[in-house]
Amino acid sequence: MTKTSYAGLADRVVLITGGASGIGAAFVRAFAAQGSRVAFLDIDTQAGEALAQEVAKASGAAPLFVPCDLLDIDALRAALAKVRGSLGDAAVLVNNAANDQRQVLADVTPADFDWTIGVNLKHVFFAAQAVVPQMQARGGGSIINMSSVAWMRGAPALPVYAAAKAAIVGFTNSLGRKFGADRIRVNAIAPGMVITERQRKLWYPDERQIAEMRTRQAIPDAVTPEDIADMALYLASDASQRITCQCFRVDGGLA
Numbered sequence: 001m002t003k004t005s006y007a008g009l010a011d012r013v014v015l016i017t018g019g020a021s022g023i024g025a026a027f028v029r030a031f032a033a034q035g036s037r038v039a040f041l042d043i044d045t046q047a048g049e050a051l052a053q054e055v056a057k058a059s060g061a062a063p064l065f066v067p068c069d070l071l072d073i074d075a076l077r078a079a080l081a082k083v084r085g086s087l088g089d090a091a092v093l094v095n096n097a098a099n100d101q102r103q104v105l106a107d108v109t110p111a112d113f114d115w116t117i118g119v120n121l122k123h124v125f126f127a128a129q130a131v132v133p134q135m136q137a138r139g140g141g142s143i144i145n146m147s148s149v150a151w152m153r154g155a156p157a158l159p160v161y162a163a164a165k166a167a168i169v170g171f172t173n174s175l176g177r178k179f180g181a182d183r184i185r186v187n188a189i190a191p192g193m194v195i196t197e198r199q200r201k202l203w204y205p206d207e208r209q210i211a212e213m214r215t216r217q218a219i220p221d222a223v224t225p226e227d228i229a230d231m232a233l234y235l236a237s238d239a240s241q242r243i244t245c246q247c248f249r250v251d252g253g254l255a
Contacts, residue, residue, distance in 0.1 A: 003033075004230070010035035014236065015080070015089045017070060017127060018097025019063075020047040022196035023146075026225035027094050028063055029055060030233055034090070038063035039083040041070065070097050070123040071115070073112035080130045089134035092236040095124040095145045095168075102157040113160055120164035121171075128175060132184065140183030142236045145172050147190040149251050165190075169247045176245035185244040187235050192223050192251020218253025 014031045018024040019040025025047075031038045032055045040063060043049045048065040056062035064086055068079040103112065106245045113178070128143055135141030150158050151166035169188050176186035193213050195204055204210050214220050231250050234240055 004233070006034055006233055006239065008238040009233070009236060011037060013037045013039070013089060014092040014094070015083060015090045016094045016096055016176045017123065018038040018042055019165040020051055022198055023191065023194060023228050024096045025051050026229040027096060027232055028103070029058070030226070030229035031236070032059045032061065032063055037087050039066060039087055039207060041066050041068040041076070041079050042097070043067065043069050071118045073084050073123070073126050075249035076123055076126060077130055080127065084134060086163040087171050089138045090106065091135070091138060093127060093131045093143045094139070094232055095127055095143070097123060098146060100158060100161050102149070103160060107160050107161060116160040116212065117164055120161055121167055124168060125171060134183045136182045143175065143184065143186045144232050144235050145186070145188045147247055149190050149192050149249060149254060152190065153254070172247065173245045180244055182189060185240070187244060188247040189231050189235070190247055190249045190251070191228050191230060192217070192249065192254040194225055194228065196225060205212050214252070216255050217251065218255070221252065223252050
């Protein structure tokens, strides 16, 4: 399949959180292939450095990897400032980092709740807070927040995660309405069942379980990290310049 090329993404500064593996790594590869100046943050230093080397070999230009614990908002702000100092004002922010740890409602402690909200929602808010002035300074930009179909389908094992992912859509709409006049577009992507290495190891070790889930999709093919990255490229590009305050499901029509 021929991939779409978005000439306008070349040389634009693209920030990606949680970019070292899974869907995040697909974002890093996809934007680097467009010629964007990519920076990504992740707590996994080993995976981040390996991905930066891989992408450098493939594209000829190494993305900037900044190790960062996104639960530490001061560290997040410092990392974003480092990226700005190295690459300039961000044109695109992909708030990708998340953790879909399964939980039993009765067992969730206040500490569990705070951690789940922190890793799935809090850093999204503060990354956007830091990047919006950069986008205002350059005359516009695109913020892409990662939601999930989990909150739409009412995933029973993900009560706090689902709450956070629903909140991301509310935040997306609020931010898009507030800064539309600055030509900052804010949209969300809600992936369906994407079987990354982590997902397979933790939640979907049985191929029969995966096959059963796919029978619930209108399109039975696997939804891949690259499918999610393709949507992000479109939302980051000038081709979507009149689109904001939307949440796009990329789930094969999951029922």
